Amino acid sequence: MSKPQNVPGDVRSKSLVDYLNDENVRAVLYQIIAIGLVILAGWYLVSNTLYNLEKQNISTGYGFLDLEASFEISETMIDYSAQSDYATALLVGLLNTVKVAVLGIILCTIIGTIFGVARLSSNWLVRKLATVYVETFRNIPVLLQLFFWYALIPAAFPHPRNAFEPLPGVLLTSRGTYLPVPVADNAYTLMGIAAIIALVAIYFIKKWATKRQDATGQPFPILITSIGIFVGLVLLAYLIGGAPTEMSIPALKGFNIQGGYNISPEFMAVLIGLTVYTSTYVAEVVRSGIQAVSSGQWEAADSLGIKRSVALRKVILPQSMRVAIPPLTNQYLNLTKNSSLAVAVGYPDLVSVSNTTMNQTGQAIEAISIFMSVYLGLSLLTSLFMNWFNKKMALVER
């Protein structure tokens, strides 16, 4: 953009009208106005809300987070009691949401992939069964599925007093599945550290092996080596830690089964419901991904003499991944967001705890703002990770 107004000898200084008729000035001006209107609208909404709350004598602010929560939560992954503050209660809810979402994503991917491949099977029965599974569970609203699983579990299993024991120490009851777990010991912390070290070592060995194969064409038995390193290191840590053997075995005591680890019916209902529902979509994504790779790729691999299993792993799947990852990301996001339906069956997820908090403190707007930002954050994280993964998998164009 030139600056004619600074040119000496310009006979006429520019008037305001000239400026407003300048295309560039106008473009900038319109943008400023647009942003201004958005800010004005936002300011109006916020100030009006505050004004109305003030007028109704409803207190505002996040100060309530430090107050004692005074209610109990059935499932917690961290230390929590009724004496803890609301912030801790919300954190408990968040962790429960993350727990069910992460497990759900892993399980629905596995189950979805199996059914997706099964839908393309050459076996008529397998193909049809997979189709029935997908079409049934995809077309029933997920909330109804949650109700169904939650009604089924207490009805299907016996009262804790007559618990069903399929394996020694494993109890199936209407109040959940109880598993024996090792009593906490320093050895387990040590084993965790060993596992992390092993994973890091495996990562570098794999890098080295790929490099060597690229350079010399010599394949390296990476799978066996990895398993060896992992099991060896963890076992070593266990022995160094003193090889503790004490277990917490669940047993009936008083009203309930005490000890062990309890997988509650609420958690089971939510996990099964979300996994089954989302896995049908994942199955379709996987199927479309595989079908998107042209059959010429199989033939090309065949003509190079590559084994069929290796061709699937090295030729077909990497290409179908490219097609599958973006819609898969959507499904993962859906699962995470659908986990908020857990409140309907009493699983203490973030929404459930926020609802209670909102009700006990009356801070509806604050509580909603917290859980909305948390869901947004979780979804953005998932999407960031999947975008990174997608980029890694994308075709490298030369």
Added chain:
Amino acid sequence: MKIQTILAAGAMTVAAVAAQNAHAGAVLDGIKAKGFVQCGVNTGLPGFSAANAEGKWEGIDVDVCRAIAAAVLGDANSVQYTPLTAAQRFTALQSGEIDILSRNTTATTTRDAKLGLTFAGINYYDGQGFLVPKKLGVSSATELDGATVCVEPGTTTELNLADYFRAKGMSFEPVVIENINEATAAFFSGRCDVYTTDASGLASIRTTMAENPDDYAILPEIISKEPLGPVVAQGDEQWSDVARWSFLAMVEAEEFGVTSENVDKMKAESKNPGIQRLLGTSPGMGEALGLDEAWAYNIIKQVGNYGESYEKNVTAKLGLERGLNALWTDGGLQYAWPIR
């Protein structure tokens, strides 16, 4: 020029909308304009508020809504009901979605002072108890250490429960389910050892939802005070006055022995100045509240007095005696402020 015009218009819009304050009497004017009272009730608690076989809402809490509609609009049936869960109720009131909340709600300091609510009276004095299956073999709440307890979230019940077990040094596992029907279903399926809510609610659940009510017992301990009553949003004093006095008129009528049966006769013949003031024979009370002089007459004629409402809903359906809810003259706590 153009830009200035747009900006000015924007600023004016903002100013205009911000100026739409609720003034005193706004709720009452709104009700008169739309022709009905929007009332928040329980999703289903027989005796208090529940839809009957014909889909008509009935219960002692529903009668408070009907009384207010009778006082304001002269027709007890001009009520629209919004069934609410415990967790939804205050938001519905604060947002103005409902005019009044009559849903077995306990009056507490936090709710009164921090949530922007005003309690318009206490129509049921209650306390929290425990419901257990008889086969559990428990006869006292002090034996409940380690029990699994079903409870509705966002209630004073949930807090009292934690307080009680903490005070007794006992532990429990809560199962919180928002919808009362889902929560009771979980209890009856054996998911929980104990169901806890207000004693009246337990009676309601036991008699109306259990397959065989005799298999269940309510433990003797009452662990809290639960004064339940209608609630309105703070900031419109005229409306909270109307709500309060509509309920008190029902109690006052019972004290005077005025019933839906004899109200016409009383209005024509009674020489008692108190009754004359109540029924509008000697005017002034209606005007003071911004209502028709026949406000209390309409309530009593169409809804009945407090005793009639209690008898019809609570005693007949749940088999609960008056207890704390008897008139003060009979040793109870129901005591109408004088209407004069």
